[in-house]
Amino acid sequence: METKSAISEAMMVAFSTAVSVVPKKTSRNLSDFKDIAHLAVAVNGFALTPRQRLLITTSYTKWQKKKNNNNETVGQWVHKYICDNYKDLKKILTNPKNKDAVELYTKTITSIIDMSVESLEYLDDALGPLFVSYTAEGGLLSEYEDLFNEYYWKCVCEALCQFGKELSYSRLLRYDTIYAFRIVILFISKKITNGLQMKHEEFSGCINNDNSCCISKSASITKNKKFKDT
Numbered sequence: 001m002e003t004k005s006a007i008s009e010a011m012m013v014a015f016s017t018a019v020s021v022v023p024k025k026t027s028r029n030l031s032d033f034k035d036i037a038h039l040a041v042a043v044n045g046f047a048l049t050p051r052q053r054l055l056i057t058t059s060y061t062k063w064q065k066k067k068n069n070n071n072e073t074v075g076q077w078v079h080k081y082i083c084d085n086y087k088d089l090k091k092i093l094t095n096p097k098n099k100d101a102v103e104l105y106t107k108t109i110t111s112i113i114d115m116s117v118e119s120l121e122y123l124d125d126a127l128g129p130l131f132v133s134y135t136a137e138g139g140l141l142s143e144y145e146d147l148f149n150e151y152y153w154k155c156v157c158e159a160l161c162q163f164g165k166e167l168s169y170s171r172l173l174r175y176d177t178i179y180a181f182r183i184v185i186l187f188i189s190k191k192i193t194n195g196l197q198m199k200h201e202e203f204s205g206c207i208n209n210d211n212s213c214c215i216s217k218s219a220s221i222t223k224n225k226k227f228k229d230t
Contacts, residue, residue, distance in 0.1 A: 047123075048120055048121075048123070048180060048183060048184075051176075052120075052176070052179075052180035052183070053120040053121060053180075055173060055176055055177045055180050056117060056120060056167070056177070056180050056181055056184065057117055057120065058169070059167035059168060059169050059177050059181075060113075060117050060167055062167075062169050063166055063167050063169075073106065073107075073110040074109060074110045074113045074114075074160075074163065075105070075106035075107060075108070075109035075110040076106055076110075077159075077163055077166070078106075078109050078156055078159040078160060078163065079093055079102070079105075079106055079109075079159075081159040081162055081163070082155050082156070082159055085155075086155055089152060089155060092147050092148075092152075098147060101143075101144045101147060101148070104140075104141070104144075105141065105144070105148055108134065108140065108141060109156065112131065112188060113160075115127055115130075116184050116187070116188065117184075120184070123184070123187055124187065127191075128187075128191055131188060131191035131192060131195070132191045132192075132194045132195040132198070133195060134192065134195055135153075135192050135195030135196045135199065136195040136196075136198045136199050137198070137199045139195060142199060145196070145199070149196075150193065150196055153189070153192050153193070153196075157185055157188070157189045160181075160185045160188070161182060161185060164177070164178045164181040164182060164185070165178060167181060
């Protein structure tokens, strides 16, 4: 048991060292860390060492105190980043017609990060099912999937990767903090994606099985079409 723990600790040190030499310009996308963060998750699951948890909670608390000067939330930071880098999503996020939906997503992104930071020790057990449910059929965010789809969430995760740089309060701990936070982002990304996939699989199953749900929906569409034609 001790040997396994020692090996795991040695791997984490190696990962941390590898992160420290990654050029800054390559740290924009989550996929850039797939050989480091993804491997760590494959070995240990969505588990963080006590040191990593401390780095995240301490740096996030410091950021919250700092941001109180302009009252900016994580969700607002993320959407600002997206607007600055993606013109297509900027049109959606700045459209007055989407105001309620944007506010919901802004608050939800903030809540997701807040809850994750508060539950780092038992991340998957505490929040896994909840985050999956957000984008699954009938979930909190399922109503606006036509606007905020998988592409949107990919951009959100990219923004959160960049946000991780805001958390670094010490130059010596910069890459260790970013790396630890990216494991959390991987967790969030996986659960949100799982919810979307579940919703799509249920819809596909409905079509393939030609069940009463689909028949009823088809009949309703036909009825509405006839009504419009008259």
